[in-house]
Amino acid sequence: MIRDLFLRLRTLFSGTAVDGEIDDELRFHIDRQIESYKKAGLTDAEAARRARLEFGGIEQVKEEVRDATPSMRSARSAGSRVLPRSRC
Secondary structure, X not given: OHHHHHHHHHHHHOHHHHHHHHHHHHHHHHHHXXXXXXHOXXXXXXXXXXXXXXXXXXXXXXXXXXXXXXXXXXXXXHHHHHHHHOOX
């Protein structure tokens, strides 16, 4: 939970660095899946094709991650809606 909060906060303040990390993470998983397919007997080309089909486009996945991660604007607007109601 703390790690998730840290990642969300970091995403709010450093979008481009996070994009690079998403690229690295996706490529890591795609490469592992390619290796798995090759061990199962597929050719290099077929293994790469299947892995790309399974994961979808990298840009598409990055968009999905961005959509699932609150932006700075949405975080501010949510905060502005909650703060006036929370009085001590």
